[in-house]
Amino acid sequence: MSSDTESLVITACGEDKVGLVEGFTRRISESACNVEESRMAALGGRFALLMRVSGSWDALAKLEARLPAVGEELGLSLILQRTRFTRSEKPLIPYTVEVAALDQPGIVNSLANFFARLHINIEELDTETYPAPHTGAPMFAVHMTLGIPADTHIATLRGNFLDYCDDQNLDATFEPIRM
Numbered sequence: 001m002s003s004d005t006e007s008l009v010i011t012a013c014g015e016d017k018v019g020l021v022e023g024f025t026r027r028i029s030e031s032a033c034n035v036e037e038s039r040m041a042a043l044g045g046r047f048a049l050l051m052r053v054s055g056s057w058d059a060l061a062k063l064e065a066r067l068p069a070v071g072e073e074l075g076l077s078l079i080l081q082r083t084r085f086t087r088s089e090k091p092l093i094p095y096t097v098e099v100a101a102l103d104q105p106g107i108v109n110s111l112a113n114f115f116a117r118l119h120i121n122i123e124e125l126d127t128e129t130y131p132a133p134h135t136g137a138p139m140f141a142v143h144m145t146l147g148i149p150a151d152t153h154i155a156t157l158r159g160n161f162l163d164y165c166d167d168q169n170l171d172a173t174f175e176p177i178r179m
Contacts, residue, residue, distance in 0.1 A: 005035065007083050008053045008060050010067070014076035016047040026052055027070045031063040047076075052083070068103035092121070093154070094177040097161075101170045103129050103140040111142060115163055118157070121147045145177070 012024070021040065031043060033055035040049045053063065064080055071078040101107060108127060115122055124145040132139045148157070158174050165172040 003064065004020065004116060006054075006057060006060060008033070008055075008063060009081045009083050010051045010053060011079040012047075012049040012051075012071065012076040014047055014071075014074065016042040016045055017075075020047055020074060020076075021049075023074050024049070024076070027066060028063065031055070032059040033063050049076075089122055091150040093150055093152075094123075095146045095148050096173075096177050097142070097144040097146060098173045099142040099144075099165065099170050100172075101140055102167075103138040107140055107168075107170070108142065110168060111144070114161065115146065117151070118152075120152075120157075123147050 014020070025035060033053045036052045036054050038049065038051040040047070040051075042048075053060070055063065060082070067078055067080060070076075097111075099107070100113065108125070113124060122144055124143075126143045128141050130139050131137070131140065148154070161174050162172060
């Protein structure tokens, strides 16, 4: 996608039900727009969607005008925002972080604080809870994708992160993403 192409970012939330994705994406296709990126999940009986849609200026305007009625019909609360594709000013190295620990409040915030203090962007973050095999203890898992500035000394960062995880009693991996 060129850097001057406009996109529409759509955030939607509503009761989870069969056919919701089909109904929503059909309206996007009918408006001559294209789903470029999306994240969708059912969480606690609710459906959440984050999507970036591209199209001509006219097609995006048509979709923007149509979506409030679609949201009402499908029972979705919507937020729409125009955006432009941007590239980072500095080159970034993609890394993945996996963390597992006994479930306890504050793990995500503590991890986010660690990376924010170092000016490292969390580009994606997924979490889940699950019972530990054999014991059933409540476990918590985090998967993150980071954009690490290319001038960062990776060995030092990895060492500091793993030391931090040891102090917090978190099991973690810190690896480059290999394409």
